[in-house]
Amino acid sequence: MNFVLDALRYIFDPASWAAGATSPLPLGDRLVEHLEYTAISAGAAALIALPLGFYIGHTGRWRQTVIGVTGAMRALPALGVLFFITMVAGYQLPFLVAATVGSLIALTLLAIPSILAGAYSGLESVDRQTIDAARANGMTEMQILFRVEIPLALPLIIGGLRAAVLQVIATATIASFAGLGGLGRVITSGIALNDFTVILAGALLVTALALVVDGLFAIVQKLTATRFEAGARSGADASVAAVGPE
Amino acid sequence: MIEFRSVTKKFPDGTVAVDDFSLTMPSHETTVLVGSSGCGKTTILRMINRMVEPTSGQILIDDVDVSGQDKVGLRRSIGYVLQAAGLLPHRRVVDNVATVPMLNGTPKKDAREAALGLLDKVGLDRSLGARYPRQLSGGQQQRVGVARALASDPNILLMDEPFGAVDPIVRADLQAELTRLQKELGKTIVFVTHDIDEAFALADQVVIFRKGGRIAQQGTPAEILANPADEFVETFIGADRGRRRLRVRDSTEDGGPAGGPQVLVDGDGRVAGVLDERGPTR
Numbered sequence: 077m078n079f080v081l082d083a084l085r086y087i088f089d090p091a092s093w094a095a096g097a098t099s100p101l102p103l104g105d106r107l108v109e110h111l112e113y114t115a116i117s118a119g120a121a122a123l124i125a126l127p128l129g130f131y132i133g134h135t136g137r138w139r140q141t142v143i144g145v146t147g148a149m150r151a152l153p154a155l156g157v158l159f160f161i162t163m164v165a166g167y168q169l170p171f172l173v174a175a176t177v178g179s180l181i182a183l184t185l186l187a188i189p190s191i192l193a194g195a196y197s198g199l200e201s202v203d204r205q206t207i208d209a210a211r212a213n214g215m216t217e218m219q220i221l222f223r224v225e226i227p228l229a230l231p232l233i234i235g236g237l238r239a240a241v242l243q244v245i246a247t248a249t250i251a252s253f254a255g256l257g258g259l260g261r262v263i264t265s266g267i268a269l270n271d272f273t274v275i276l277a278g279a280l281l282v283t284a285l286a287l288v289v290d291g292l293f294a295i296v297q298k299l300t301a302t303r304f305e306a307g308a309r310s311g312a313d314a315s316v317a318a319v320g321p322e
Numbered sequence: 323m324i325e326f327r328s329v330t331k332k333f334p335d336g337t338v339a340v341d342d343f344s345l346t347m348p349s350h351e352t353t354v355l356v357g358s359s360g361c362g363k364t365t366i367l368r369m370i371n372r373m374v375e376p377t378s379g380q381i382l383i384d385d386v387d388v389s390g391q392d393k394v395g396l397r398r399s400i401g402y403v404l405q406a407a408g409l410l411p412h413r414r415v416v417d418n419v420a421t422v423p424m425l426n427g428t429p430k431k432d433a434r435e436a437a438l439g440l441l442d443k444v445g446l447d448r449s450l451g452a453r454y455p456r457q458l459s460g461g462q463q464q465r466v467g468v469a470r471a472l473a474s475d476p477n478i479l480l481m482d483e484p485f486g487a488v489d490p491i492v493r494a495d496l497q498a499e500l501t502r503l504q505k506e507l508g509k510t511i512v513f514v515t516h517d518i519d520e521a522f523a524l525a526d527q528v529v530i531f532r533k534g535g536r537i538a539q540q541g542t543p544a545e546i547l548a549n550p551a552d553e554f555v556e557t558f559i560g561a562d563r564g565r566r567r568l569r570v571r572d573s574t575e576d577g578g579p580a581g582g583p584q585v586l587v588d589g590d591g592r593v594a595g596v597l598d599e600r601g602p603t604r
Contacts, residue, residue, distance in 0.1 A: 209408025212373055213421055213470070214398030227412050 083276035092277075100265040100274075103281065110258035110285065113248045117180050118241045121187035126233075129195020133229070134221050139196070146189035154247045158182040162254045175255030179248070186247055187240035194236015198229030231301040238293035245286050259285065323349045324370060324478065324510065329379030331365050331535070339365040340535030343379070348527070349477075352504060352511040356521040356558075357531030357538075363514045366535060367480050370512060371400045383478065398422050401471030401479040401509075405486050407463040409455035415441070415466050416451035422474040433473075440469040445499055461492035468500070472507075481513045485520065497523050518559050522547070530555055564589015570597055 086092060093102050100106060132138055162178030169177060202225050210224045226233070252260030262278030265271075324347040331340040339362040347353040355363040368374040369381055372393045381388045388396060409418045417424075419437035424430060438448050444465040455463055464484055471479055485493045497520060504511060515521055521528050522543040529540040532554060539551040547566055550556040560566055567589035584597040 203411075205404065205406050205408050206410060208373075209402070209404050210410065212368075212371060212397055212402040212404070212408075214394050214396075214425055216394050219425070224410060 079272055079276060082273040083280055086273050086277040087281065100261040100278075103262070106257065106259050106261055107281065107285070110245070110248055110260075110282075113180065113183065113251070113256065113258055114241060114244045114289075117183035117248075118187050118191075118237070118244050120180075120184045121240060121244075122191055122237065124184075125188045125191035125236075126195050129192045129233075129236075130199060130221060130226070132192075133196035133199025134217070134225060142192065142196070146192050149185065149189045152186070154182075154186055154243075155250055155253075157185060158247070158251055158254050161185075172255070176257075179251040179254055179256040183244050183247055183251065187244050190240040190243065191236045194233050194239070195229070198232030198236070199225045201232060202228045231297050234293065234297045234300060238290065238297065241293065242286055242290055245282070245289060249282050323347065323384055324512065325380075325382040325385075326366070326369075327380040327382070329366075329369065329376045329381060331362070331369065331374060332377045338534055340369075340376075343535050343537070345529065345537065345540070347510065347512055349384075349510045350508040351526040352513060352524055353527045353529065354513045354515060354521040354525035355529050355531065356515055356518055358516055361531040361533055362535030363531050364482055367482055367512055367514050370478070370480055371397045371402060373397075398426060398474060399476055399478075401474070401476040403464075403467045403471045403479070403481040403484040405483045407455070407460075407467035407484075409463060409466055409470070411455055413454075414451065415453050415455065415458070418455065418466060419451075419469045419473050421470055426474060437469070437473060440472055441466075443472070443503070444469045459492075460488045461496060464488060464496055465499070468503070472503075477510055479509045479511045481511065483515055484513075486515070486517075493520075500524060530558055568594050 087103065091101075093104050095102060128142070132142055158179060161182045162175055165178035165181070166174040168174070206228070207220060207224060210220050215223065248256065248258050249260035249263065252258060252264045259278055259282045262281065263275050266274030266276075266278060326343050326345045329340060329343045330338070332338050343362075343366060355366060357363050365374055369376050370383070370388070372388055372391075375389075409415075410421070413421075416434050416437045419440055420428075420430075420433035423433040423436065428436075434451075438451055441448055441451055446462060446465050446469070450458060450462065450466075455466065458466065464487075467484065471481075485496045488496065501524065511524075513521075513524055518530075525543055527540065528543055528546055530538045530546070532538045538558070539546055539555045546555065546559060547561070550559060550561050553562070556562045565588050568586045571585045571587045586594045586597055588594050
């Protein structure tokens with residue numbers, strides 16, 4: 077167990093976090109980079125996949141095509157895509173920029189299928205009768221989408237985002253092999269230096285980050301799911317006064 | 323007044339749900355469309371608020387063709403009650419009832435207050451307003467569905483087998499409630515059901531359907547019971563089985579004293595009730 081303790085000691089050593097420490101330190105910078113990459117690529121993927129998923133889920137059009145394409149995209153090996161796109165970008169851009177841009181594009185592509193699947197399957201899971209009733213009551217298609225379908229599909233939509241973000245966190249780690257920063261850099265440095273303590277420290281940090289982010293998503297997902305189910309019961313009585321005539 | 327003029331509906335798969343259908347549904351009256359499943363009655367109902375578009379023919383509300391009207395506006399001006407109530411599960415009961423007024427721009431506070439008033443009207447306790455639909459019984463959900471349909475005070479109320487999913491006791495309750503409400507409100511109600519007893523209980527005008535949206539007979543419940551048009555109608559209303567043919571059996575036949583209450587029996591000799599010669603008690 078000594079090597080684990082060594083790794084923890086390395087992580088909690090203030091020197092590892094001090095500004096100006098030599099690469100791959102300081103750890104704080106790597107952590108922030110990792111979060112930035114995750115936010116950028118998951119955000120970009122959401123911008124593409126959510127509207128598309130809502131369109132498919134609401135209209136039912138293109139469904140088969142998209143299921144096929146996203147299924148194929150899911151089967152792509154992350155590392156292969158990463159190197160391929162980084163190399164393609166390398167022909168057009170300076171090396172350092174190419175690594176970042178290429179990796180971010182690859183991470184975005186990898187995050188799309190989960191988000192897309194969450195969005196359209198979430199909308200499809202909404203009871204047809206509820207939608208029919210909303211339409212018969214005179215909601216416009218946009219009102220049905222934003223006031224009925226998306227709120228009711230929220231747990232599954234967030235589930236898709238959760239899977240995508242975790243995949244990006246994991247894949248961003250191996251992106252350091254293609255020249256990206258982030259916590260993966262700690263691991264690659266450890267490998268280059270043949271220093272197991274550093275390798276393990278990097279791995280532990282990535283794991284901790286993934287668990288924390290996953291936990292946050294789990295909480296949000298739980299909150300959205302229970303809003304109108306079990307959790308509503310306790311809130312119901314308390315809010316009678318709030319809805320009653322003042 | 324709702325008027326169907328030779329309306330035909332053919333679905334893309336080739337089934338003709340409604341074929342050359344013409345009917346007038348008078349204002350402030352309850353018209354009940356009754357028939358077995360697949361006879362096109364729901365399709366006819368849904369063409370009134372353009373949830374289904376006719377293939378040919380015209381539907382007019384107070385002499386205005388609905389096909390020229392904005393779908394969304396039309397639907398907001400017509401109350402609609404569905405079988406499973408179709409409430410929005412993520413919104414509290416008050417907000418469900420207030421749906422249409424809020425879509426029409428009524429401020430939230432006013433719409434909610436009006437919604438609580440409507441809960442009174444349909445016989446629900448105001449405290450249920452803060453609950454979610456899931457926390458209500460089937461019968462209560464249906465009442466909320468009726469309250470929602472009434473929220474924008476529409477002239478027309480469309481009801482698609484609204485009491486089909488509740489047990490017989492609750493159903494009788496809801497029917498009585500609707501009769502009471504209708505006395506008070508005088509809406510133009512179009513009600514779809516497959517239950518002939520429900521039809522007779524609620525209707526001013528009953529329309530009995532065969533397959534393909536063809537009318538087998540239309541008239542008041544009394545007219546239909548007195549003169550079933552053909553064998554199909556007889557079977558449908560149960561006249562062929564003697565269920566509707568009641569006769570008085572003298573109380574002495576049952577060993578009671580002469581001049582006691584007279585028992586009514588149906589064509590098969592089953593007891594249906596007693597004859598009350600004092601007339602309606604009310």
